[in-house]
Amino acid sequence: MTTAPPRLLPLLDQFDFASERLLRRLTGPVMDSGDGADTKVEPLTDDEYLWEPVPGCWTVRRRVDGPGPRATVLAGAGPWGRDAASYPHPWPPPVTTLAWRLSHLTEMLSLRADHTAGSRSATRENHPVSGDAAGAIAALGTGVAAWRQALLSADDTALDTVGYCAYPYGSDAAEPFLDIVWWVNQEVLHHGAEIALLRDLYRASRRS
Template identity: 55%
Template structure:
């Protein structure tokens, strides 16, 4: 199936943001944005669990509890993501994996099914896998699907009320916005090490 022409620039933007963030976190090199390869340190377990300010929400072992300002640990597994009701914030990997499934899969996983990955390499691989699943969901649609309301049935957003092209645009905006925050925290963690 041919990719709808109006989806191509949005998909290219997604691919660029996905690739740059994955490379920045995985290392050892990434594109500087102008084609120059620069060395970057990969995300470490210490950094992945780093809490840059007191009382921040983070991922924690379920046995230790949610931390001082969160009221629950969301997601599945031995580790959970600090949260409170209503359940926020979501991790980028979770958002991409669940939206991909609710677009092109079983439409059944919930945020409670998503497993938090506590080690850095697994978290980076999980993000890459989730982003790849979202991309696969996108390249499998036709042009009329871009205008279809409820093409994505992801229940934790405006997806059921929006034309699918708006959901696709929103996911790109989220990846760009939060990817920049992740990159900044990555730089700050490295700066405090020096």
């Protein structure tokens, strides 16, 4: 049995709580409301997955349709891609759909896991993008599990090792691994909050 370093445990617990709460917000039938009580949640539908709350959103699109407004490329692999643009990115940033945020978060978790405890060869170009809600949720669950396993592979020395994660799309090569673990947690937390807000807005838009 693998024992995580003591200073990793609080961050591991935070990651577990945030990722489980996000997955339950997407799948239901209930989620933790934050006060210990269960709140009923409807499973994410394809319509909500692709819902654009304002004109000009970035989202995931069929590759044959090309990128959306202010995007220059559809990132990822497969028949669907995620709106993206080369640096410098458009300013102000486009509003992104729930589909875009899920794809971004899943890619980050999966690729960082690979570049920490895998082949260290995964790229954005070969990472599949889901065109439906069920596929996106399944991919997120896989990414969560892969990153958690990568965390459990790290010993105390690894936490202080600069470049222990070789993820090529961030500052990982210049950061101790413990800082990257913290960063991934805040990505899950803040994108999870954005996704929760979009779910609230979608539900309210259907009532009105």
